[in-house]
Amino acid sequence: MSDANSSEAPPVAGDPVVRLEQVTKRFGDYVAVEEADFGIASGEFFSMLGPSGCGKTTTLRMIAGFEQPTGGRIVLEGRDVSRTPPHKRDVNTVFQNYALFPHMNIFDNVAFGLRNRKTPKDVVRTRVMEILEVVRLPDMAERRPNQLSGGQQQRIALARALVNLPKALLLDEPLGALDLKLRQVMQIELKRIQREVGITFIFVTHDQEEALTMSDRIAVMTQGRVDQIGTPTEIYHRPATAFVAGFIGTANLLPVTVRSQQGDEVTVDSRAGGQFSVPAGGRTHQPGSDATLMVRPERLVPTGAPLHGGAPAGTIEATVTSLLFQGPVVRCGVRTSAGADLVAHLGPEDDPAQFSVGSPITMTWAYDGAYLVPEAISADQAGVTHMDDDETAALAAG
Amino acid sequence: MSGPVTRRQFMTRAGLAAGGLVVAPSVLAACGGSDSKSSGSGSSEGKGDAQVWFDNWTLYIDKPDDELYGKGGTLDEFQKATGLKIKYTEGINDNGELFAKIQPLLSKGQPIGPNIIAPTFWMAGRLITLGWVEKLPLDKVPNAKNLITSLQKPPSDPTGEYSLPWQAGIAGIAYNQEITGRELRTVQDLWDPAFKGKIGMLTEMRDTIGLIAMSEGIDLDKPTFDKFQPAFDKLDKEVKNGQIRQFTGNDYVDDLEQGNYAACIGWSGDVVQLSKSNPNIKFVVPESGGTLWFDTMVIPNEASNVDDVAKWMDFVYDPVNAARITASVQYISPVQGVQDELRKMGGDAAELADSQLLFPDASTLANLQSWGNLDKEQEQLFDEEFAKISGT
Amino acid sequence: MARRATADDRGLRKSKWAPYGFLSPGIIWLVLFFLVPVGILLKASLSTKPSRFEEPVFDWNFSNFSTAFGDYGTEFVRSFVFAGIATLLAILIGYPLAYWIATRGGRWKNFLIGLVVVPFFTSYLIRTIAWTSILQDDGPVVALYRLLPWVGADGRILATPMAVIGGLTYNFMSFMILPIYVSLEKIDFRLTEAAADLGSTPWGAFRKVVFPLSLPGVFAGSLLVFIPAAGDYLNNRYLGSPQTSMIGTVVQNKFLVQFDYPQAAALSIVLMVIITAMVLVYSRFLGTEGLAV
Structure with a gap:
């Protein structure tokens, strides 16, 4: 755990169950995974998060043994399993489409792994019935998979894998096929089950909210690379890259240039004009280097509104472009004089009623409410990210 | 297979292929009651404006497009000479199939379409016995006098009034001297243990049983099942002990060439052609005798234009026309004077004139027998027993 | 309302x-x-x-039926034995082929399946006769065959049960391959990953997951091979001997040579009834209803 990415993460309990060492996977010229290097601790709920094609599923399949790494090693409890076929690895997978055996009843599906290990009959029966209790489907043993609902199949897929007490349980977008309500129920169920069985979960998802809700730690991946590994809070508040900032939740991004640093306080020049003070986030920023200032919508407020987390860091002149009432907050879209679109979530204390579309507004945020991402973005990337997902999440919350 | 496909070769194969298709309609026809209106032999279309419709076996006449023997075949010549139109179809593949097709119509006194058909002599005999063919207007066929003596009034048509032979051939022993290592002369030679599993028989019951019967001292005149029992016993014994490998139709030719057979019962016409390319293939009329078979021309009941049919028969019994046909099909012609006409034609045709198998001399002829007529009960016994033994 | x-x-x-x-x-x-x-x-x-x-x-x-059983029992038994062996061989040969095309065929799949059907462009009769050339006593195949220690110098393939069964297997092979291929094609091969994940060796995954799921295809293929094979007469006619005659041969002869329609009809019906009974037992045994995915 000595590499740059994981050094950001706080130390986790227990030894790593799975360790990826410089793991690379190429399909022909295409690099699916590039030098993935991290460890997953025993009992951890670890997520790999990223858009489709980012390499998260390939990484999972390498851990499961369905793919072999082109370079690097995969170590399972201290043993190099890079070339070990899946049936000899002590991990189990919950597949995206569940992959239940349609010609077997639920009992036989769940007993499949135990029987492969020549477990005595009575033990098989006890363990299968136990795990069916855990997933709360004890009465389904005699049914066929096609007689079950999607959520039930999901639980059976989980039971079929868990019954083997694997060193790690690999879950490949397991909730992707479920509708929203069921997905939320299953998220809670998964957490409950994980606590109950105490097995390491390695979870692949493209849904940032799902990852934030469930994970102890998250690896955010894009284009085959791991951008950041950290706890949900870390990743949300202190994104290592502009991509992470944008992919996890909504972020207002402003291109800035570092002017000076004094202790943990950095002074930056906005490229659209203006100067701000930003916490350094434990880093040293070279004066003159380009970076990105991130402010989350809930921290962006009109001047005059109550601030949390220190003095105002600076102001931005803008015009209100939209006002959407979303229950707990009003989603206020503004356009800066430099032309960047920003989003602020205004609470009742911000008195959103005083604004109307087209009226000028001066935005500000508390010193602690911003974060300096040590990565430059171009001027046209300035503004709010992740609009679509933000709306979806808002709807879901409502 | 080398060499041209002969009439009998084609018949065996096409017949078998069609066999599967023919089963259903024949059952329907046989069992379907009196309103059955199945089409006539050969084709379903009518005679059109043709006065003569001859339904024959495949590859059994010279054709105008016959490259070897030039344009203007016998059919054209006939139309030129008489002004009559002739429709010639090649609808006959197999005697049994032919019978299955025409039986429903003829048994109800309905015309079948063609006004001449070409059943093999024993099938002609069956049709004659059943009264399903017309008496020939022989007074209008003066050339009928050219019919060779050995085929006059054959047992299948004792009065000679119902059928005229079309072409004839001999069944004898065919063998591959490369395998036998010696000349064969008798049917007994076929039972030589050295040839175990390499002897072939024909599925044509009369040729196989006929040859064996003659070798057992049974003549083919007035055949009865009791009289032929020893021949069947002999055949059964040689099948059971594995001496006989298989019963085939014309594909015995392949078996001979490919070394599957050391020897078998075969037909003269094929071996004439085969021995040209493979001199090891020999044909011999066994000392105990060979069978003479022939296909006939008969006029089915209710046929129209009988006088015009007579003109056609007269035309093909003219030695000049008969020789043209023989030169193409290479079987024994039933017409006297063909040998001389072939010599006049010169070239390949003249060579044929000297073949013992096309023009057997008196001593060979004396050694050939034709089957007497089998009545239907007897024929049924023969066919059943033969089928049981041969497994075909 | x-x-x-x-x-x-x-x-x-x-x-x-x-x-x-x-x-x-x-x-x-x-x-x-x-x-x-x-x-x-x-x-x-x-x-x-x-x-x-x-x-x-x-x-x-009813005597036609007693004759059918009395006189032709051997041919019936032989037909079912030959057809049964041919069906089994067709599974043994056809299944791996169908499996290979379904799993490894990639973009060549349709082309390869097309090749399986290509023999149909030639007449069944011609294809059967072609075997007589390939297996001729003077040919290279028989020459090699004779090298086998238990085959003598005068060993032959034609006119033996082996040739007839081989011909039946060959002629009806496509009817086995196609339905098996279709059922294999339908299988989600992530299921084999799931089996491997749960500790199955590749063979174990095949045995416990892929093969059971392809059984409907094997069942359909078996019927499509067994039924026509049991009634076939051409293979025996060209590749067999009097010792290998099958019931189809008898029916064909009864119809076309002996004009014994009643006996032929009785034989056909007995054949039909026995095959139907076998199919029912077979389908019960395989339990295809439960296999519907």
Whole structure:
């Protein structure tokens, strides 16, 4: 755990169950995974998060043994399993489409792994019935998979894998096929089950909210690379890259240039004009280097509104472009004089009623409410990210 | 297979292929009651404006497009000479199939379409016995006098009034001297243990049983099942002990060439052609005798234009026309004077004139027998027993 | 509400007849080309021919059936044994081929399956006769065969049960490959990953997951091979000997040579009944209903 990415993460309990060492996977010229290097601790709920094609599923399949790494090693409890076929690895997978055996009843599906290990009959029966209790489907043993609902199949897929007490349980977008309500129920169920069985979960998802809700730690991946590994809070508040900032939740991004640093306080020049003070986030920023200032919508407020987390860091002149009432907050879209679109979530204390579309507004945020991402973005990337997902999440919350 | 496909070769194969298709309609026809209106032999279309419709076996006449023997075949010549139109179809593949097709119509006194058909002599005999063919207007066929003596009034048509032979051939022993290592002369030679599993028989019951019967001292005149029992016993014994490998139709030719057979019962016409390319293939009329078979021309009941049919028969019994046909099909012609006409034609045709198998001399002829007529009960016994033994 | 319910009711009643309307072409076809011929066959099988060339007369003549069993038991048994072995061989050869095409065929799949069907472009008869050339006693195949320690210098393939069974297997192979291929194609091969994940060796995954799921194809293929093979006569005709004659040979001869329609019909019906019974037992044994995915 000595590499740059994981050094950001706080130390986790227990030894790593799975360790990826410089793991690379190429399909022909295409690099699916590039030098993935991290460890997953025993009992951890670890997520790999990223858009489709980012390499998260390939990484999972390498851990499961369905793919072999082109370079690097995969170590399972201290043993190099890079070339070990899946049936000899002590991990189990919950597949995206569940992959239940349609010609077997639920009992036989769940007993499949135990029987492969020549477990005595009575033990098989006890363990299968136990795990069916855990997933709360004890009465389904005699049914066929096609007689079950999607959520039930999901639980059976989980039971079929868990019954083997694997060193790690690999879950490949397991909730992707479920509708929203069921997905939320299953998220809670998964957490409950994980606590109950105490097995390491390695979870692949493209849904940032799902990852934030469930994970102890998250690896955010894009284009085959791991951008950041950290706890949900870390990743949300202190994104290592502009991509992470944008992919996890909504972020207002402003291109800035570092002017000076004094202790943990950095002074930056906005490229659209203006100067701000930003916490350094434990880093040293070279004066003159380009970076990105991130402010989350809930921290962006009109001047005059109550601030949390220190003095105002600076102001931005803008015009209100939209006002959407979303229950707990009003989603206020503004356009800066430099032309960047920003989003602020205004609470009742911000008195959103005083604004109307087209009226000028001066935005500000508390010193602690911003974060300096040590990565430059171009001027046209300035503004709010992740609009679509933000709306979806808002709807879901409502 | 080398060499041209002969009439009998084609018949065996096409017949078998069609066999599967023919089963259903024949059952329907046989069992379907009196309103059955199945089409006539050969084709379903009518005679059109043709006065003569001859339904024959495949590859059994010279054709105008016959490259070897030039344009203007016998059919054209006939139309030129008489002004009559002739429709010639090649609808006959197999005697049994032919019978299955025409039986429903003829048994109800309905015309079948063609006004001449070409059943093999024993099938002609069956049709004659059943009264399903017309008496020939022989007074209008003066050339009928050219019919060779050995085929006059054959047992299948004792009065000679119902059928005229079309072409004839001999069944004898065919063998591959490369395998036998010696000349064969008798049917007994076929039972030589050295040839175990390499002897072939024909599925044509009369040729196989006929040859064996003659070798057992049974003549083919007035055949009865009791009289032929020893021949069947002999055949059964040689099948059971594995001496006989298989019963085939014309594909015995392949078996001979490919070394599957050391020897078998075969037909003269094929071996004439085969021995040209493979001199090891020999044909011999066994000392105990060979069978003479022939296909006939008969006029089915209710046929129209009988006088015009007579003109056609007269035309093909003219030695000049008969020789043209023989030169193409290479079987024994039933017409006297063909040998001389072939010599006049010169070239390949003249060579044929000297073949013992096309023009057997008196001593060979004396050694050939034709089957007497089998009545239907007897024929049924023969066919059943033969089928049981041969497994075909 | 009440009025609505009545209207719905009427709609329902009307639509109750609609399925029969759609079915009618099929039903008419079935009646005309299956039930009627079978009826005629049944009638013929209980008839007697007064003499050889007269039409059969229906007279409840059950003796045709006793003859069928009494005289042709050997041919029946041989037919089913040969057809059974041919079916088994077709599975053993056809399954791996279908499996290979379904799993490894990639973009060549359709082309490869096309190749499986290519033999159909040549007549069945010609293909069978072609084997007589390939397996001729003077040919290279038999020359190699004779090198086997238990085969003598005069060993042969043609005119043996081996040749007939081989011919049946060859001729009906496509009917085995195609349905197996279709059922394999339908299988989600992530299931084999799931099996491997749960500790199955590749063979174990095949045995416990892929093979059971492909059984409907094996079942269909077996019927498509066994039924025509049991009634076949051409393979025996060209590749066999009098010692290998099958029931199809007898039926063909009874119909076309001996004109013994009643006996031929009785033999056909016995064949049909036995095959139907075997199919029922077989399907019960395999339990295909439960396999529907």
